[in-house]
Amino acid sequence: MGEEKIKHTSEWRPISELRHVQSDISLLGYNKEFIEEHGLNETKSFHWGSMSTGVMCYFEPLEVRANGDEILWRYNENHAHMDVPEQFETQLGIFNNHNHGEFSSWLGRDGYDGCSEEQKEINRLLGRDDYFIEGNYCDMFDCGKYSFAISNEMHMGLGMFKIIRIDKNLEAVTMYDNYKGDEHTRLEYAGRFHNSEGYVVITSGSKELERKEDKREYQKITFLFQIDRKGNCRISKEWNFSISSANSMAAVGDYVYFGQNKMITRLDVKTGEIRYFTDKTDEELAALVSVL
Numbered sequence: 333m334g335e336e337k338i339k340h341t342s343e344w345r346p347i348s349e350l351r352h353v354q355s356d357i358s359l360l361g362y363n364k365e366f367i368e369e370h371g372l373n374e375t376k377s378f379h380w381g382s383m384s385t386g387v388m389c390y391f392e393p394l395e396v397r398a399n400g401d402e403i404l405w406r407y408n409e410n411h412a413h414m415d416v417p418e419q420f421e422t423q424l425g426i427f428n429n430h431n432h433g434e435f436s437s438w439l440g441r442d443g444y445d446g447c448s449e450e451q452k453e454i455n456r457l458l459g460r461d462d463y464f465i466e467g468n469y470c471d472m473f474d475c476g477k478y479s480f481a482i483s484n485e486m487h488m489g490l491g492m493f494k495i496i497r498i499d500k501n502l503e504a505v506t507m508y509d510n511y512k513g514d515e516h517t518r519l520e521y522a523g524r525f526h527n528s529e530g531y532v533v534i535t536s537g538s539k540e541l542e543r544k545e546d547k548r549e550y551q552k553i554t555f556l557f558q559i560d561r562k563g564n565c566r567i568s569k570e571w572n573f574s575i576s577s578a579n580s581m582a583a584v585g586d587y588v589y590f591g592q593n594k595m596i597t598r599l600d601v602k603t604g605e606i607r608y609f610t611d612k613t614d615e616e617l618a619a620l621v622s623v624l
Contacts (some may be wrong), residue, residue, distance in 0.1 A: 339377075339409035347396070347403045347589070350596065350609035357610060357620055358576045358593040361389035365418050366619035377409060379593070380623065387623050389593075394611065396591040398582040403589050405596060407611065411579050412593070420472035422464070422479040424498060428461055430587065433487050438464040439472075444502070465504050467494055470521055475530040476561030480507075482533065484521040491518030491537050495557060495565055507565035516540040517553065522590060523581030531570070532601070533557040534588065536575040556601065571604040594620075 362372060362381075364386030373389060395408040420427045420439075428440045438479050440461025447455070455462050467483030474480075483494040490592035497509040510517040517539040524533045536554040556569035580591035590597045595610040610617075 340407065342407040344397070344399075344406045347405050347596065347609065350405065350611055353595065353608045353610050353612075353617070354375040354457065356576065356595070356597070356608060357612070357617070358595050359389065359623070360594070360620040361387040361623040362616075362619045363387055363621055366616075377412070382623050383609070385623075387621055389623050392594045393572060393579050394588045394591050394594065394596050395580045396582045396596055397580065398584050401584055403578065403582055403584055403587075405591065405611075411525075411591070412492040413577070413579055414470065414523075416470050420481075422472060423474045423477075424479045424500060424502065427472060427479075427481075429469050429472075430460065430464075431470065433468065433485075434462075436466075437468045437485075438466050439481055439483075439496075440464040440471045441502070463502060464604075465496060465498075467496070468492075473524065473531060475559050476563060478563045480531070480533075480559055480565075482521055482524075484519070484535075486520060491520055493519035493521065493535055493537075495533065495559075497563055497565070497576075507559075508567075519553075519555070522554075522575050523588070525581070525588060526582035527558075529558055530560040533559060534575070534581070534599075536573075536578075538574060554599075569601070569604065572606075573606060575599070 367388055376390035379389040379391050390411045392413045393408055394405050395411045396405050416427055416431050431437050438460055441463045444463035468485040469481050469483050471482040479498045481496040485492040493510045497505045497507050510519050519537040519559050521534045522534040522536050524531050524569050538550040539553050541549045541551050552574040554571045555567050558568040573598055575590050578590040582589045586600055586602050588599045588601055595608050598607045
């Protein structure tokens, strides 16, 4: 076997060193001439592209973190997506996370005696825990006397998103599910932060506005869910923009920063104002075009 390529990670730097750009560049790719001139196919991780135009999009992740009241960033090719833990430690115990992407996935817990021997045997055959909640879980946290779990399946662009509340008896209640009822949305988890009421969960994507024969119209959306210590969950903010494929999130004051491909988005959670920052040079920005 060949030696695995060492992926580049830079030092942490203050976000003040980044330049402001006017729009979201995270889904743009480089034109064919720029790729050939700079040999990008040999130096960068391919994401997706267009066979007809030769435009290619590469993973160039900028990661963010908070250091006190300062936001730092770094280029980290190893962190193209948010981490999905194998276990979550909560006030209700340790939960096992069996997130298999598009395949059968669930959140489980060891040491559960609340099901029959017949059901336990079925669970053993299926390889799952005796206590399980179906879904593709990416985050879990405590708030008040409850634990909350976030499920988000993104395979083939599905964007299935759920918020589950679990109590001390391990009773699970779905607080939000974008694939229930008449709502048709595609949502991607972007992170959470603590506030005076509890936690704010951020998710972003698009919703279907109108369908006429074969034509569909979509609106970009970002939701902020407020979860309080009493176990309530509500949409507290809704804006008509999207935050694409966040790999990390950090909050300082009224601002939340999202690490993304080629850029960082800053969101003012009070006003909904967004700004974009990048480390790209003028030459690189000039070579970026839509892959579609």
